[in-house]
Amino acid sequence: MSDTRPAGDPDLTTYRDVQLSPDFSDLRRRFRRFVFPMTALFLVWYFLYVLLAAYAPGFMSHKVGGNINVALLFGLGQFVSTFAITMIYVRWADRRIDPDAERMRHQIEGEPK
């Protein structure tokens, strides 16, 4: 393990150099801080829904108006949340990931090792 070496060490490959740079660490942290909690969120919501459907049929069958019941609303809610997360992520990544990623890509490809 030589992760203690700082960026800019001439012995490092270009990719190692970039990997150790603060800019890249920052990008990686930003990416992971968004996608990991978001993944946890939608998985929890999905399995909550699945478990309710399996073990709380009484609650899910509760009518809220006409023939529309809780189960249908929750099901449609999964669609809404999926669409919403998709839109939020795409907007976020376009603004918060792409510009920095693009800049680093040019740096790396502009000066091959």
Next chain:
Amino acid sequence: MTAPLMLPMATDIGNPTVNIIIFGLFVLATLAIVLRASRNNRTAADFYAGGRSFTGPQNGIAIAGDYLSAASFLGIAGAIALNGYDGFLYSIGFLVAWLVALLLVAELLRNTGRFTMADVLSFRLKQRPVRMAAAISTLGVCFFYLLAQMAGAGGLVALLLGVSGRTGQSIVIAVVGAIMITYVLVGGMKGTTWVQIIKAVLLVIGAGIMTIWVLAKYSFNLSGLLGAAVDNSPAAGEKLLNPGLQYGATGISKLDFISLALALVLGTAGLPHVLMRFYTVPNSKEARRSVSWAIWIIGIFYLFTLVLGYGAAAIVGPDAIKAAPGKANSAAPLLAFELGGELLLGVISAVAFATILAVVAGLTITASTSFAHDVYGQIIKKGQISGDGEVRVARYTAVVIGIVAIIGGIFANGQNIAFLVALAFAVAASANLPTILYSLFWRRFNTRGALWSIYGGLGSAIILIAFSPVVSGKVDAKTGQSLSMITDTSIDFHWFPLDNPGIVSIPLAFVLGWLGTVTSKEPVDTDKFAEMEVRSLTGAGAEKAVQH
């Protein structure tokens, strides 16, 4: 289910001539487009990845085309018509699964790989063993998925073209297979992608028209439609709208439902033919746009199937659906006939056929790419092969896979489609997803971890299926008929209680990946890991689009 498909044509609906003409037009139109698209099929990147020149929206539509197989169109509509709300649960799992692909897999995979899933998995591990394992699991998943589509083709034939009898159906399966081989040979990934795009557009428009039609009949009142579906389903009644009609019976069936839900949500991001589509766009931003488009199209389509399923229950009725050849799968075509007569049935039938054709073409190109690029090019020839040589092997492989699919389809004709598709999802979620996630996000992950996870996930999923009630020993309590693949009720070797292995095999594959890694002394290739991590996030060094 086997029995009804072998009966003589039991319905007198529809006009096979109209169906065949509309389907023929689709084949001619797509072949013309495939021929046009194939003029630039020179390099390996052209043949395998369509020159990486599709836009995000185009690829998103094609992904939807790949994903919305006959099982999801006919299968889900039928499941909702007969099992009500429990059918709807399938579509939710199929949709939410895309978020895994969007957030964790699509862009990183596009940035690090070239043509196949194995490219990414073997990136920083020992090339040959990992590539071999990834190729085997790719071929395995593709095979089960192919078989499901081809088996479905036989059933559709009985319903839609009025071809009864085993021989006639076998001929149609062979014709479907031959057309598909032609698409792949001539068009490569580019041609196949255009077939997917056209099919997806037709499918969504067709389902959309039917949905509006059904809603119009109930003055756009969803509650009214649901009420009519309940009124027309005396056996299920109110239960049609509640979860549990299919899966709520016992503790085991509830557990089975959770197992299925797990396989569905984690399977998509491990399906090789879906992963390969991310290589057809020029960069990760377009890969992101692809998934976003695919999610919208797939989601809207599943909302359509909700209306179509309850619409079929309300307008056609469960008894008529169960009596038709193809049973649940015939709900959507029967509904089309009730709404728009022969013409609409013809259009919907042709679309359903086109669906099978397109999905089979997508699977064939994935499997042949994996064999030619991973097994032949990288393992046997150790990369010492020209792109042309590899593509030639890919073409031969496509023919072989096509023939295997035709033979398999003829033998599997009448088998339970949903079982085969669920198996493919369970295998993909167990064998592929853990290794994909570990190799992208876990620095310490190593070769032993990958091999244990892939082979362990693949093996446990297949073994558990083989000894599940799906294969033997499931008997309908009321009728005494077998519900398993082996229809002889005296043969019963099942000991695993669930239909779907996901709840065991998926966690097992994750644990094996971890255990293999921590018990191995293989050092981390820090330079390779740095390259993979930096490339995956920044897109540096990623394969570019082909310029013509």
